[in-house]
Every structure is written in C-alpha cells, then in structure tokens.
Amino acid sequence: MVEAAIFQGLSWNPVTDLRELFTYPFMVNALEAGTIVAVMAGVTGWFMVLRRQTFAGHTLSVIAFPGAAAASLAGVPLAVGYFGFCGLGALALAGIAGSRRSLSAESAAIGSLQALALALGFLFVSLYHGVLNGVDSLLFGTFLGITSGQVAVLLVVATAAVSLVAIAARPLFFASVDAEVARAGGVPVRLLGFGFLLVLGLSVAETSQITGALLVFALLVTPAATAHQLTPRPLLGIALSISLALAVTWLGLALAYFSIYPVGFYITSLSFGVYVLVRGGRALRSRRRATAGLALEAA
Amino acid sequence: MILGLLPLAAGSASVLGRPPGDSKGRIGYLPQRRSFDTGTRIRGVDLVQLGLDGARWGIPLPGAPSRRRDAARVHEVIELVGATGYARQPIGELSGGEQQRLLIAQALVRRPKLLLLDEPLDSLDLSNQAAVAALIRRICEEEQVAVLLVAHDINPILGYLDRVIYLAGGGAIEGSPEDVITSGTLSRLYGAPIEVLRASDGRLVVVGQPEAPFVHGDRHG
Numbered sequence: 001m002v003e004a005a006i007f008q009g010l011s012w013n014p015v016t017d018l019r020e021l022f023t024y025p026f027m028v029n030a031l032e033a034g035t036i037v038a039v040m041a042g043v044t045g046w047f048m049v050l051r052r053q054t055f056a057g058h059t060l061s062v063i064a065f066p067g068a069a070a071a072s073l074a075g076v077p078l079a080v081g082y083f084g085f086c087g088l089g090a091l092a093l094a095g096i097a098g099s100r101r102s103l104s105a106e107s108a109a110i111g112s113l114q115a116l117a118l119a120l121g122f123l124f125v126s127l128y129h130g131v132l133n134g135v136d137s138l139l140f141g142t143f144l145g146i147t148s149g150q151v152a153v154l155l156v157v158a159t160a161a162v163s164l165v166a167i168a169a170r171p172l173f174f175a176s177v178d179a180e181v182a183r184a185g186g187v188p189v190r191l192l193g194f195g196f197l198l199v200l201g202l203s204v205a206e207t208s209q210i211t212g213a214l215l216v217f218a219l220l221v222t223p224a225a226t227a228h229q230l231t232p233r234p235l236l237g238i239a240l241s242i243s244l245a246l247a248v249t250w251l252g253l254a255l256a257y258f259s260i261y262p263v264g265f266y267i268t269s270l271s272f273g274v275y276v277l278v279r280g281g282r283a284l285r286s287r288r289r290a291t292a293g294l295a296l297e298a299a
Numbered sequence: 300m301i302l303g304l305l306p307l308a309a310g311s312a313s314v315l316g317r318p319p320g321d322s323k324g325r326i327g328y329l330p331q332r333r334s335f336d337t338g339t340r341i342r343g344v345d346l347v348q349l350g351l352d353g354a355r356w357g358i359p360l361p362g363a364p365s366r367r368r369d370a371a372r373v374h375e376v377i378e379l380v381g382a383t384g385y386a387r388q389p390i391g392e393l394s395g396g397e398q399q400r401l402l403i404a405q406a407l408v409r410r411p412k413l414l415l416l417d418e419p420l421d422s423l424d425l426s427n428q429a430a431v432a433a434l435i436r437r438i439c440e441e442e443q444v445a446v447l448l449v450a451h452d453i454n455p456i457l458g459y460l461d462r463v464i465y466l467a468g469g470g471a472i473e474g475s476p477e478d479v480i481t482s483g484t485l486s487r488l489y490g491a492p493i494e495v496l497r498a499s500d501g502r503l504v505v506v507g508q509p510e511a512p513f514v515h516g517d518r519h520g
Binding site: 166167170182186233 | 326328329330339340341342345346349350352353354355356357358389405406
C-alpha cells in the first residue's frame, strides 16, 4: 500500500501515535522549537504582510542561507550565522528603505541584495569542499537534532522579539497603515521601520532553523496572509495568524515524523492549502454577493 | 511647519499660543488625499481609533475604563461625520467620499482646536465635494474647531469661508472672501483675466484660474 510506504511507523491509532510523538527527546525539542517559532512568525508575519514587506522578508530569508553556510564553514553554531547575517541584512534593508528612493528602485536594490546573498551562500558551500551534506537541510529545513540549548536560545529571542512588537504594536500599526498622519502625531515612523526590520530579521533567523532558509515563507507569510484575508480586525487577525502557524507546524512535524518526506514540505503544503481555501472561499462569497446585488437591482 | 515637522526658513511662528510642534495633540491633520486601494484590509473604525491612541506604546488592557471611553469617543466622532453605516467595513472597499469622511473623523477624534486639511475635496465627485464641504463647515461650528484648509478648486467651499489667502505668482492676498474674491483683485494677483460671477442664488463662482491658487479659510469658534 502506498500510505504504508510513506507513513512508516504510523499505527493509525491516534492515542498511540500521539504518545509516540512525545517519546523521543529530539521530537519533544522539535515540537517545542516549532511552537516558539510559530508564535513568533505569526506575530511578525502579520505586520510584515500589513507593511507589504514580503519581498524584504524573503530577502532576509535568502540571507539566512549564506549565514548558515558561513557558520558551518567557520565551525561555529548555525544560530550564530543565522542571527549575524539576518541582523546585517536587516541593517542593509533599512538603509535601502531609508534612502527614500522610489518604490521600484527600492525593490530592485532589495533584489540585488538577494542575488548577492544566494551567490555568497553557494560560495561558502563550495569552500566547504562538499562535505557539507546538510545543504538541503539549510535550504529546506530539518527537525532532527534540535538540542535543548537551541530551544532555550529560540525562546529567549522569540520572547524579546514578541515583547518588542507588543510594546510598539499601536504605533507600528499606525505607521504601517498611515505613515504621514502617524508622523504628524509624533510617532517615530523611521525608527519603527528600522526596528521592525531588525525584529523581522530575528524572526527569519529563528524560523529558518526549522523550515530552512527557502521555506521561511510557509510560516512567516502564508498564515499571516490567510489571517489578513479572514479578518480586517487587528487583534483577531494576529491571533488567527498565530493559531494557523501553530496548527501547520504541529501537523507538519507529526506528518514528517511518521513519513519519509521532509518537514518543510508538509508545513508549506498545509499552509498553502489553507490559504488557497480561504481565498477561494472569499472569491466565491463576493461573487455570490455580487449576483445577489444584481438580482436585487433587477427586481 | 505648523505641526513642527519642518523648520522655519526665517522669522518666528506661534501655533495656538505655543511654538510649532508643542501642540501636536491639539491639531488634527489630514494630509493630501491618501487613497486606500481595494486590497486594504483595515476597518475604518480602527483607523479612527489610531487617531486617538495610535501614538501610545504598549497594549491596552481589555475592559479598562480608558478603553471604553476611547471606544465611546470613536463611536461619537464616526456618528458626527455620518459614517456609522460603513465604519466596520474594510476601508479599501469604500468609496472616496466615504473614506474621506472616516479620515476627517480620524483627524477630529482627539478634539483638536485646529484642523489642518490638505485638499480635502480632491478626487471626489461633485456631490461628494458639496457634502464634505458642508460637513467640514458643520464640524467647525459644532466641535468649536478652527479649520485651515488648502484647495485649488475654490468653488465648492466658497460659501463656507470666513477668511481666504490666495497665493500665486510669488504674491499673496489675505482677507474676507468678499474683499479678496473679486474679478479685479484676482486678475491683478494672477496677472491674467479672472472672472468672479454671482450665481442666481447669490453664490460666487470663480472662473478662468490659470494655475492652482492656495486658499485659506478659517473660523475661530
């Protein structure tokens, strides 16, 4: 049977399977790390989508790849590479955004930065002389081998980032939707923009460690974009974004544990599936409303 | 400059009796028309709320008395501009006139003493221009707020002005509308023929403006 080949070790008894998930320390660590990352990605992702900085977020995630490769090359923990490069990347992006060029020049500059990051990553991997067999896990994520120490670091960084966003929530929301009036009202719009990119860099560095550099979007963008589709209310939207990120992470980790496919694939497909469903549902609803309106006019 | 965002090139300025920038909380500001595209998923009511507490740090505790007071004020000001019916829809789905009413509510929510409006009628259709102009005049009287607005098309607001400043060709003329808005004065200022006509119902109409003038109307409550 096909399922049997893909889902090895699954007893199809939910209680037994759930218990087995928590048997091994590495899996407990992965679930804890996934939970922390999902909460953080849900919060910062919601603001990122609101601020239309998805491209900047994507560039930060691409920058995470040379960061991790450089860390492997230098023999330091991967987290150092992720955080160091994403922090530098956030600085560079803030510089680009702060130079007040036109929007098209800004996106072109961000794109160039992204290409440079990919090239650097490839260079570092080549310098490592092929023994870096984890390239695919750098790019596409892994949930194996997450230590309790890493979980603790993730927790500290995530708590700091989420607290910063919470403290700045209202001015950040104001600056994101209505920068000019916010500035007139005394909100430090540029400082907030810079600070948010730094927090976004931290989020990407964290998320990369679970989903890999290329699939950060599965947790950072898709649940947030889905939440924005579902509700225009800010608090409810953030709560939804967190819940969706948590749900796809837990389910993705469980599926990956019992099957032969990687975790990044499951998390990405699940969040994409929910996004498509929600968008489709909304399109259907607005079409029905339009037809109802036409019928009303005709009557 | 009035908000204290730009430095003065020369001279001095005093806003509501204080240096510019000191009275941000007492000035409501509506910049030149921002349009929210249809994908903007923010409710009008949240945008108005931001005018009240958008500059505050931290997260408000749900159920706190200040939060209830804020919500009541937001409700009141939305009622004042007549936007209650659509304030809970995403603002991107509203028409230009509806968006503009909500933005005026946002500028008003902190009970300012001075309301700065930059081209509040720009890109509205004729009936909405008239409605928003009348709304601004009503707010000015009911809320006891001085309104300073910039407009390049003066006709929709002509009937509501107390004072007017025309800026053109490096010169300026200030005074009451009756004194300033005459064919002779405006033609001299612009160096081009301008006619001020009186419509059958007594309203003034300005025709033949060669370039965008700067109009200032204010009323002290």
